[in-house]
Amino acid sequence: MHAIGVDIGGTKIAVGVVDESGRILAKVRRETTADDVASIDRAIADACNELTQEHQVGAIGLAAAGFVSPDRTSVQFAPNIAWREYPLAERVAKLVEVDVPVVVENDANAAGWAEFRFGAGRAATDMIMLTVGTGLGGAVVVDRELVRGKWGVAAEVGHMRVVPGGHYCGCGHEGCWEQYASGSALVRDARQAAIAQPARARHLLELAGGDAESIAGPHVTEAAQAGDPLALELLATLGRWIGEGAASVAALLDPELFVIGGGVGAAGDLLLLPVRKAYQAQLSALGHRPEAQIELAEHGNEAGIVGAADLARR
Amino acid sequence: MHAIGVDIGGTKIAVGVVDESGRILAKVRRETTADDVASIDRAIADACNELTQEHQVGAIGLAAAGFVSPDRTSVQFAPNIAWREYPLAERVAKLVEVDVPVVVENDANAAGWAEFRFGAGRAATDMIMLTVGTGLGGAVVVDRELVRGKWGVAAEVGHMRVVPGGHYCGCGHEGCWEQYASGSALVRDARQAAIAQPARARHLLELAGGDAESIAGPHVTEAAQAGDPLALELLATLGRWIGEGAASVAALLDPELFVIGGGVGAAGDLLLLPVRKAYQAQLSALGHRPEAQIELAEHGNEAGIVGAADLARR
């Protein structure tokens, strides 16, 4: 059975028809306005209706950034779109021309599920996805099932506390993991290094046109790939925080696999090796237990579409 | 169906027949020697054989402190008994006179399962057990299923890291949660306070016969119940660490209930209120999500027997 997956961003939506092997057969996009939730409903439905002209689908899955109700019908709260206890599935179902189940999933869960079913985790039964982007998102798969939690808000890994009294987080707490293990943390530290020690940061500054505040993640990756010591150190620090936190997650859930997604994956082994090293160094009972693998995600931006579609047909 | 549960300690075993409502119908004990694994097999079987004289049982569950294989047949490693990749279920099955399934479970998982099925968690679907004793153990129930992990070693909550560069743990790492949230931590801090500030610790010292090194957990509880400020502060600190760590666990798993077990539960609300306060203060997205309940365990020492028996018949 084919299904439609919808990845709903703040200003645009991407909609695709996904087959049972996780391939996207067709895809359309729509622009949206974050403040106008009814227009988002319409844009989603419109895109679905366009695709169902040519494709037969059995379900529609909507991937939304926010807290999704455990019955997969509503978005309870979203940081970037004006949804508050919003019955998104029902609203979209009313506007689409086909009569198929419509379900909502958290976008990080959807992306993680795509990796689990069709990507780096396809051979695994117990997997943790860590999406290292602006923040640190995740998904948890236990015994082949996605863990949504009692109220649908599980896998908020970025808000596990890793440093008491640590960096303030946008969530209002201190020391959240995503303040140390995210692309934003990488860029923050890179800019800081460039200001405090410009000589060491010469290479990074050149790539950024001379301005510390213009340094972005890809500059760090590029400099690291050229062997720049500061950039390598920045990636190693990021990797260390990812790996050390992963070891705490493993103490709780004993997964067989961690999948690292997000833009920083472009750094490849320059990131992955420090992650693995820190994971091993911190893993409780190392030597008395098998160790989880740590791999890069295989899907990119389309993971949300694929995962939402696949979850919808289950 | 009745089942037998066996709680295997370092120097003794407790064995009981458990009915489907979690009641123990009969119970026997045996002394054992930690170094002699064959004698432990025999003691277990002997106790089971005694009980099956008068009770019909359909399964036997063995609760062992250690890493249990995910197929529930073997103990991979145990800290206090000389089991190394030891096929405990098979060895015991050969020695018992009834022909029923024999399974091994981690003891903290068994105790947590007893709470989930017949105790504080009986109405829950998603529960975390935190057993605050010498160390900090736990059990994880997701969507009514016990989470054992890929290799059987999930729920080692005590070894999640909560302080980078923090207290050394017996496990060889720094900053493990159990170094802050355990009876041992409580006693360590109480003794330290008594040495550094004997005037503040006068009440505690009196209860302990004047010797700081003799202060034990129940002294702290007793002093706190009598209103002693230092003892109250020690319990509040313990509670804070439990609650703050629980908030990190909740970020990952979104449970509906935490159950706090172990001897410190004797302190009741003097412990529980600080736990809840810290949990709320640290919980990510407070106000946008329901909050998990935090309650004391209802079962005491017999939880291992009850949980092992119940898991064996599943």
Added chain:
Amino acid sequence: MHAIGVDIGGTKIAVGVVDESGRILAKVRRETTADDVASIDRAIADACNELTQEHQVGAIGLAAAGFVSPDRTSVQFAPNIAWREYPLAERVAKLVEVDVPVVVENDANAAGWAEFRFGAGRAATDMIMLTVGTGLGGAVVVDRELVRGKWGVAAEVGHMRVVPGGHYCGCGHEGCWEQYASGSALVRDARQAAIAQPARARHLLELAGGDAESIAGPHVTEAAQAGDPLALELLATLGRWIGEGAASVAALLDPELFVIGGGVGAAGDLLLLPVRKAYQAQLSALGHRPEAQIELAEHGNEAGIVGAADLARR
């Protein structure tokens, strides 16, 4: 001998004639522009010239926020005024009509010196001043001498690191003491509490007109004085960080007295008692050594004038 003390702020200067007992006999003010350093020179000189019409003085001391050269002639760097290796003493000396020595001192050092000579430290020989304001400044007196350091930048206590991986500081580092022990930290935590737990912060929010972002330090003090539990807790947390850091300073310098200055002093014992408690709890070798006193500053805003004048005549 009387001396003039000048307290140079970003937008105004306060100038006073100070007698040998630390009293201000006359005082004038001038508005200034932070970007125009020559105009600041002229404003200082103009005020001095006005005062020397009626008062005979033997020295002029200039208190400046910034790094002052150890020979007390120049400001090497200032955060708020455009001084860079600026020969401030010479420039002012050229413009004043009396022929007396002109020296520059760091403003926190000047304020600390005023406390040492004429305030809470007048009976002490070894004193640490901690000025808990927007940031955390200080002054160090060892054996009756102000410690300026090799290059004039000693006593930057606010930038001692107290939490590895802690809050980012404006200085570019993590975990600086002033991120935990300053009025800014108090307000930050109060606002955060008001957002995360509005019910607990009801009293604070009322005082601030209902808006978390309007909460200021005096609101916390006022609420605490009325017995509000959250406000008391916020002051206790601030006090704990001050006291714990002071214990580290004491390990290094073994002073007989800490003097706490800055606006938070308005909270009196509500701040001071937690400071002392934390200091005792953290002090190394408590019981084998006398303990430093911890007292509030006696001088207010005029401490800079008094201290600069007195340092100038030495």
Added chain:
Amino acid sequence: MHAIGVDIGGTKIAVGVVDESGRILAKVRRETTADDVASIDRAIADACNELTQEHQVGAIGLAAAGFVSPDRTSVQFAPNIAWREYPLAERVAKLVEVDVPVVVENDANAAGWAEFRFGAGRAATDMIMLTVGTGLGGAVVVDRELVRGKWGVAAEVGHMRVVPGGHYCGCGHEGCWEQYASGSALVRDARQAAIAQPARARHLLELAGGDAESIAGPHVTEAAQAGDPLALELLATLGRWIGEGAASVAALLDPELFVIGGGVGAAGDLLLLPVRKAYQAQLSALGHRPEAQIELAEHGNEAGIVGAADLARR
């Protein structure tokens, strides 16, 4: 003027005649018993009397591990010898045959003073000594004067707190600097690595005869000099903690020089370069201030004798 310096250890004393350039002209040793303080007095006097047969001296300085009164007459408390408010100078003065001043100094202060006067700090005016041995000791020189503190117990650098909730220290507190920046910390971490990751620690284990618990500091240095990655990492970690803590000390005292003493100095640049790197990375206002030098001590075990003698004649 020549002077005698006495270095009083737990089980032996070393006594030397020191000339004005810091050279030891003659030296004798005596065995002692830590429990019998009178016998220590006699052993000191006996050794002094032997040396004064052939050398004319003007003063005697006694270097003692412990808290020394600020008037340099008594040991208030010592961890390893049974001195409690013990008038050591007077007792020794009564037993020596020459009539010269006898003074007591803290041993770390004496060693630091030797470096300041005749060693790595001979050209400096403001110096911090950090002695990285079993613990972390130190000495503080401000403007050419030794800082003893109000009650004689300054420069206990090892008990500045660097990690809240960090490793327990023998002093009873958590997170003391010496738990991270000492030879003991190096060995602890090396042994731990050897237990947790024996493959990585193969080289270290070989040097220690195969037993993790036999790993000692010199093994780490030797392995590092042979290029062993784990040993290099262990030294880098030690160096990082030294350097980061030194930056906090510099924020307070702005010294021109740090001198690193103790056995770990044998590692040379393998330790020193990480110290300097971490110092720079953590130093507040880097770029707006000169940076202190960080050098190895030049004196070895005899620094206590030399420093005590020189302090006695001042």
